[in-house]
Amino acid sequence: MSSFPHAQQAQIIRANQRDVYHVSSLRDQTDTVLRSWLGTRWLTRWDKEVGMFVKLLYYGLTTGRATQTLGEEYTDIWQYSIFNKSTPPSPLARAVLVLLSVVPTYLLGKWGNALNNASHPERAKWFKAIPTALEVAAELNLAFFYLRGTYYDPVKRLMGIQHISSFREDPHTRPPSYSLLGVLIGVRLLYRLKQNLPSLASPRDANVDVETPENQDIFLDEDRISSFLTREHPESEPARPAEEDERTALDFAAIPGGIRASRNCTLCLEERTDSCVTECGHLFCWSCIVGWGREKAECPLCRQSLVLSRLLPIHNL
DSSP: OTTSOBOOHHHHHHHHHHHHHHHHHHHHHHHHHHHHHHOHHHHHHTHHHHHHHHHHHHHHTTGGGTOOOHHHHHHTEEEEETTSTTSSOOHHHHHHHHHHHHHHHHHHHHHHHHHHHTTOHHHHHHHHHHHHHHHHHHHHHHHHHHHHOSOSSHHHHHHTEEEEESSOOOTTSOOOOOHHHHHHHHHHHHHHHHHHHHHHHSOOOTTOOOSOOGGGOOEETTEEHHHHHTOSOGGGSOOOOGGGOSSOOOOGGGSOHHHHHTTBOTTTOSBOSSEEEOTTSOEEEHHHHHHHHHHOSBOTTTOOBOOGGGOEEOSOO
8 A cells, every 4th residue: 555645635525526426316316216106205204314325325335345436436546544554444444434424414413303393492402512513523624634635534534544546646746735725714613713702601591491481482273383393293194185174264175176186285296285385485285394394494396495483374275
């Protein structure tokens, strides 16, 4: 391994960009197949699990088997461990690398949703600080990479896994430098630290109630809005016939079949029940759009910002 030069910054960056592109393409194709087989409701509920499966499949069949990823093959670089320079990373190290790159993000997303749905505001607040801390650590690692050009991935820095290249460095050519990007990231982190120092230094009032008072809750037909939003998996509930919809003023027996066919929800592809409208003016089943909004805070049709507390129930459409 000592006869091969270290991979250049441009090679490592380009390899990671290609890997992100291929994982995204594989995810889109997987979503298309699963949506046609199992439906949008199922895919919305298991969105995070599908994403984790796709990443495990991609990196397990490449890094896990001690072969190049498509991005590394594109730039002709290989991984090796600084602890054993004569061989690629051991099977255990490769397995740990794949798992640490995928599983923690999935677990944080799942636990975060569970705490948000439960009535533990103080615990949820502390839990939400973990992704922020990891984001800062990733930006620090990226700043060091742009300055030193060694570890693009913080997990690889933790495990001591670097890259080598088959291309000899040309002594007459100066490789591109990304040091300015590292300096800019450092300046941004210092600015964020300055902005957050007052809130960290100010004492907290232990008697402040962070929960919404009961008398300030919003009601819909004698039911609290919070009771709808805190249902754990509304999208997994079985679809009901439109005739059983208790929150509509329509007489379905008097509606022609052609008009009823236009009432289908674009998420579940069934006739809408508990109809509601988003701020951008699109109609969905209440359970469908709430399940979607918990995973992606955007309208599935026009990609505008979606706020679940601003959904408007519709009784006559």
